[in-house]
Amino acid sequence: xxxxxxxxxxxxxxxxxxxxxxxxxxxxxxxxxxxxxxxxxxxxxxxxxxxxxxxxxxxxxxxxxxxxxxxxxxxxxxxxxxxxxxxxxxxxxxxxxxxxxxxxxxxxxxxxx
Amino acid sequence: xxxxxxxxxxxxxxxxxxxxxxxxxxxxxxxxxxxxxxxxxxxxxxxxxxxxxxxxxxxxxxxxxxxxxxxxxxxxxxxxxxxxxxxxxxxxxxxxxxxxxxxxxxxxxxxxxxx
Numbered sequence: 260x261x262x263x264x265x266x267x268x269x270x271x272x273x274x275x276x277x278x279x280x281x282x283x284x285x286x287x288x289x290x291x292x293x294x295x296x297x298x299x300x301x302x303x304x305x306x307x308x309x310x311x312x313x314x315x316x317x318x319x320x321x322x323x324x325x326x327x328x329x330x331x332x333x334x335x336x337x338x339x340x341x342x343x344x345x346x347x348x349x350x351x352x353x354x355x356x357x358x359x360x361x362x363x364x365x366x367x368x369x370x371x372x
Numbered sequence: 373x374x375x376x377x378x379x380x381x382x383x384x385x386x387x388x389x390x391x392x393x394x395x396x397x398x399x400x401x402x403x404x405x406x407x408x409x410x411x412x413x414x415x416x417x418x419x420x421x422x423x424x425x426x427x428x429x430x431x432x433x434x435x436x437x438x439x440x441x442x443x444x445x446x447x448x449x450x451x452x453x454x455x456x457x458x459x460x461x462x463x464x465x466x467x468x469x470x471x472x473x474x475x476x477x478x479x480x481x482x483x484x485x486x487x
Contacts, residue, residue: 265414293475302374302462302478303415348415359428360405360476364414 265363
């Protein structure tokens, strides 16, 4: 089955700096890569996703890149703000019917004011 | 508010006991997923249901079982509980079209503590 590795497990940045979280996946058939943000005491929430026919996607301060050949994808947050502090999960979903979404182990991001 | 409701929010029980966690998906979502989140662990997929039928199974122990009812709510049953079962259990729902899972909407989780 799919295996998703995520690095780093913790990340501290100064407010205004950029943060990058990297993930690799094992199943070359995976075609959908969402990123979820989990704030303290809440369930994860989708913040951005990318499909395998796209190399990069941007939404305001958040961008995701995908390298299908290397089987890795990354989340980039620019101009970080204290409210960006949370746990971020990458995930991958295989192709075909009813494929499960496999999550990485999460990155705890701390933005220092 | 994701629209997914989980009860109870917190549950404390003893080893060997049995508990039931309940999930009501977003209105209109036919798929329900259960995930386990232990301390310092990611989200471990347990099981998925679509319109009452089991569709995918992950690392779910034999002591655990789940079902989805005709009104689409789902229950996760955990029996013969062990200390290691202490975790946050999340339910998520999605609109699944043609078997392709889109965005997952997560509830706020049920925190289970086994003493």
